[in-house]
Amino acid sequence: MAQKFELLTNEPLRPYTSFKVGGPADLLALPKTAEELKALLGYAAQQDIPVTLLGGGTNVLVSDKGIRGLVVITTGLKSGVRITGSTPEKSLVEAKSGERLSAVCRFALDHSLSGLEFAAGIPGTLGGALAMNAGTRAGDMSGIVADLTVLDKKSLTFQTLERKNLEFSYRRLELTSVIVSATLALEPADPAKIEKAFQQHLVLKKATQPVSAASAGCFFKNPAKGMPAGELIEKAGLKGMKMKGAMVSDIHANYIINTGNATCKDILALKKHIQETVFSIYKVNLEPEVRMEGE
Numbered sequence: 001m002a003q004k005f006e007l008l009t010n011e012p013l014r015p016y017t018s019f020k021v022g023g024p025a026d027l028l029a030l031p032k033t034a035e036e037l038k039a040l041l042g043y044a045a046q047q048d049i050p051v052t053l054l055g056g057g058t059n060v061l062v063s064d065k066g067i068r069g070l071v072v073i074t075t076g077l078k079s080g081v082r083i084t085g086s087t088p089e090k091s092l093v094e095a096k097s098g099e100r101l102s103a104v105c106r107f108a109l110d111h112s113l114s115g116l117e118f119a120a121g122i123p124g125t126l127g128g129a130l131a132m133n134a135g136t137r138a139g140d141m142s143g144i145v146a147d148l149t150v151l152d153k154k155s156l157t158f159q160t161l162e163r164k165n166l167e168f169s170y171r172r173l174e175l176t177s178v179i180v181s182a183t184l185a186l187e188p189a190d191p192a193k194i195e196k197a198f199q200q201h202l203v204l205k206k207a208t209q210p211v212s213a214a215s216a217g218c219f220f221k222n223p224a225k226g227m228p229a230g231e232l233i234e235k236a237g238l239k240g241m242k243m244k245g246a247m248v249s250d251i252h253a254n255y256i257i258n259t260g261n262a263t264c265k266d267i268l269a270l271k272k273h274i275q276e277t278v279f280s281i282y283k284v285n286l287e288p289e290v291r292m293e294g295e
């Protein structure tokens with residue numbers, strides 16, 4: 001029987017991540033449909049090879065040796081954004097996981113729906129944003145999700161998980177399956193107010209974060225109490241510090257940026273130095289928000 005999917009072999013992952021580092025994937029697939037995704041997961045189970053999932057690759061650091069097994073990139077899993085139900089208080093907005101979060105934000109703006117303003121300027125896919133519970137001080141994905149359709153990696157069955165059964169925490173969703181699509185509950189509101197809030201968040205982000213540098217966004221999670229990670233790193237005197245191609249951004253100290261030719265090794269060396277320095281001064285353990293992938 002012909003395979004229902006295409007596989008790339010020994011494919012460099014650098015271009016698929018915003019950090020622009022990382023070695024090759026043994027196998028890489030970019031499915032366009034949920035059925036293709038299911039066939040890929042079935043193939044990996046049959047071959048007994050590990051599967052690593054990537055969306056926009058904007059929150060990951062891929063190792064220099066790359067990722068063994070199969071890497072599935074979801075950016076082809078998209079079929080537009082639509083309203084699937086409305087009451088005077090709420091509209092349900094549905095999209096596939098590979099849809100860009102910015103496209104979902106644009107749809108909300110165009111339909112005078114409030115709830116996603118916090119996400120202004122957050123890159124990546126809808127699925128990645130849900131898996132990371134992406135957000136800012138103004139809100140996060142857990143506050144607007146109504147349900148998720150997921151594909152279980154073992155049983156290869158699709159299931160719908162309602163919000164009340166989803167365990168979200170700070171930049172985390174407890175989930176072992178693959179998000180295929182999501183429904184968000186947004187509120188009808190004055191379009192001028194939504195646009196204003198969206199623009200304010202975007203302007204603030206662009207003014208205070210190195211959004212056009214190669215990075216994976218904020219590198220460390222903010223500690224539960226006390227100073228945020230960026231402030232700890234800045235007060236520890238590390239802003240602008242370089243280790244080969246990796247640098248602590250001089251715009252926002254919680255961003256490690258790739259100045260052009262950084263390796264994963266350089267970024268990890270800088271990460272370790274930041275953690276040790278902050279711990280020696282403040283006795284705070286900084287935990288990465290960026291997900292490490294590969295060997």
Ligand SMILES: Cc1cc2nc3c(=O)[nH]c(=O)nc-3n(C[C@H](O)[C@H](O)[C@H](O)COP(=O)(O)OP(=O)(O)OC[C@H]3O[C@@H](n4cnc5c(N)ncnc54)[C@H](O)[C@@H]3O)c2cc1C
Pocket residue numbers: 018052053054055056057058059060074097121122123124125126127128129130131132133134135136171177178179180210211212215216217218291
């Ligand atoms: C310039 C810049 C600014 C940023 N600003 C913010 C910010 O303000 N707030 C914030 O929270 N983040 C921010 N980020 C980080 C990142 O953009 C978010 O975490 C984003 O939501 C990740 O989406 P992604 O599609 O790129 O996920 P990826 O990086 O591809 O994946 C992240 C994790 O999600 C998992 N995943 C991806 N898709 C799925 C799926 N369909 N099903 C199950 N698991 C999946 C992956 O396995 C991985 O573990 C920023 C990053 C950059 C580069």
